[in-house]
Amino acid sequence: MSHRITLTGLRAEGHHGVLASERESGQIFIADVVLDLVPGAAATDELSSTVNYAEVAEAVVGILAGEPVDLIETVAERVATAVLQWPVVQATEVVVHKPRAPIAVEFTDVSVAIRRERASQELGRAERPRSGYSPAPEPVPIVLSLGANLGDARATLRDVVRELRHELGVHLSGVSPLARTKAVLSEDQEAQPDYLNAVVTGTTTLGPRTLLACLQQIEHAHGRRRAEHWGARTLDIDVVAMGDIEQGDPTLTLPHPRAHARAFVLAPWARLDPEAVLPGPHGGPVAELAASAPDHADLEWLAEEWA
Ligand SMILES: Nc1ncnc2c1ncn2[C@@H]1O[C@H](COP(=O)(O)OP(=O)(O)OP(=O)(O)O)[C@@H](O)[C@H]1O
Ligand SMILES: Nc1nc2c(c(=O)[nH]1)N=C(CO)CN2
Numbered sequence: 001m002s003h004r005i006t007l008t009g010l011r012a013e014g015h016h017g018v019l020a021s022e023r024e025s026g027q028i029f030i031a032d033v034v035l036d037l038v039p040g041a042a043a044t045d046e047l048s049s050t051v052n053y054a055e056v057a058e059a060v061v062g063i064l065a066g067e068p069v070d071l072i073e074t075v076a077e078r079v080a081t082a083v084l085q086w087p088v089v090q091a092t093e094v095v096v097h098k099p100r101a102p103i104a105v106e107f108t109d110v111s112v113a114i115r116r117e118r119a120s121q122e123l124g125r126a127e128r129p130r131s132g133y134s135p136a137p138e139p140v141p142i143v144l145s146l147g148a149n150l151g152d153a154r155a156t157l158r159d160v161v162r163e164l165r166h167e168l169g170v171h172l173s174g175v176s177p178l179a180r181t182k183a184v185l186s187e188d189q190e191a192q193p194d195y196l197n198a199v200v201t202g203t204t205t206l207g208p209r210t211l212l213a214c215l216q217q218i219e220h221a222h223g224r225r226r227a228e229h230w231g232a233r234t235l236d237i238d239v240v241a242m243g244d245i246e247q248g249d250p251t252l253t254l255p256h257p258r259a260h261a262r263a264f265v266l267a268p269w270a271r272l273d274p275e276a277v278l279p280g281p282h283g284g285p286v287a288e289l290a291a292s293a294p295d296h297a298d299l300e301w302l303a304e305e306w307a
Contacts (some may be wrong), residue, residue: 002090003042004188005035005053012064016075019102027100029064029072031079034093041088051086059083060200064096072096072112080116081213085169085206091117139171139203141210143240143276145256145265146198149183150234153196154306156222160235161200161307163218170211172202176268178306182298184264185230192232199240200266208242212252215239240265244279255280266290266298 013027015022020213035051042050065080076096083092097111144164148156157178165172176199183192204211215237222235241255259265260282269276278286290296 002039002133003050005037005051005056007031007033007035007053007057007060010057010064014064014066014075015068016072016098017102018070019040019070022102023068027098029075030099031060031064031075032095032097033060033079033083035083035086035089036091036093037088038090039041049069051088056083056086062217067216067224072098072110073114075137076112076114077116078213080114081210082116084116084209085214089118098186104235109260135268139205140245142170142202142204142258143269144200144215144243145236145238145240145259145262145268146200146235147195147236147238149193149195149198149266150232151168151223152180154233154302156235157196157198158307160218160237161198163295164200164202167214167218169206170204170214174201175307176200177304178302179264180302181264182295182299183232183295184262184295185267189228189230192211195264197264197268197299197306199265199272201269201272204242206236207256208239208245208252212239222226238265241279245301246280253306255283260289261293263293263296263299266293267296271301 010031010033011028015026016029017023024230033056035056037050037297038046051053053140059082060079063075063082069075076094080092092115093113093115095111095113097109099109101109101110146157146160161175164170167258179197181197183195206214219235219237224235226235238256239252240259245254247254255278259277266286267290270290274287276286278284278289
């Protein structure tokens with residue numbers, strides 16, 4: 001016997017939408033979320049044997065109110081991805097309503113409904129279908145690059161390392177020295193403050209998309225707003241590599257499509273692990289790639305132990 005939990009009418013003001021006016025003013029979004037639990041969940045009368053629906057509700061509201069995206073389809077995907085992070089949730093049905101959508105005729109509601117199951121959602125190597133509570137997914141090595149050039153960048157990066165150490169499904173094993181780097185920009189961009197950059201390594205049991213969603217939530221919590229391409233930012237976390245996964249998915253390209261040419265990523269990584277090798281078509285020994293990257297001279301080491 002398996003259990004089904006339903007949360008109805010979770011609401012928050014969000015800024016999702018294609019129109020600039022929607023991004024600016026915001027409006028109410030409502031989500032209904034069904035959680036199908038794995039067989040055997042809630043077999044005892046203990047909260048730890050199931051999922052705490054109050055925590056799920058908060059996560060969903062966080063997404064409704066969180067980083068703006070164009071489509072309610074994307075909001076629904078984000079909710080499903082977040083909800084499937086709970087190991088006891090086997091499948092979820094998500095409906096996202098936008099009752100004040102800018103539609104020129106009278107209407108009551110517009111909504112999108114999706115159903116996502118663990119097996120179909122999880123595609124990468126770390127995301128094999130699971131049944132029941134076991135087997136636990138294999139940890140996959142990860143390399144993340146951290147950057148910031150707005151606000152108190154050093155404090156932000158230090159906080160992020162602490163938050164990643166507490167992140168469920170992520171285990172950090174290494175933190176690189178901290179570097180100050182010149183902003184790498186496209187030709188038509190105005191000058192920006194220097195960045196602080198670092199790389200962290202570790203493992204994750206999260207799937208690629210779930211990891212990305214979790215990193216984007218951390219970015220958002222640190223005030224990251226996506227406006228200009230390569231715009232100055234309070235925080236950027238990129239997935240440089242995840243094991244030897246190679247995927248061209250634009251939502252999460254692995255390895256990161258520009259990492260092989262960025263000394264601000266490669267040099268900290270090489271300091272942390274001199275033998276590291278970047279996988280993928282542009283890959284190779286990280287220390288060598290760092291030395292030949294166009295920005296290799298634009299980097300100054302600030303601190304060995306900083307987080
Ligand atoms: N490996 C990756 N790591 C992080 N984001 C990625 C990756 N591959 C694709 N993306 C996608 O790129 C989108 C834009 O990311 P972001 O705004 O951080 O880009 P950027 O930092 O300005 O540029 P760059 O990708 O060159 O570092 C994200 O929403 C994410 O879906
Ligand atoms: N030095 C430096 N330059 C950048 C960086 C960065 O982290 N460091 N990030 C960018 C977009 O991700 C664009 N340019």
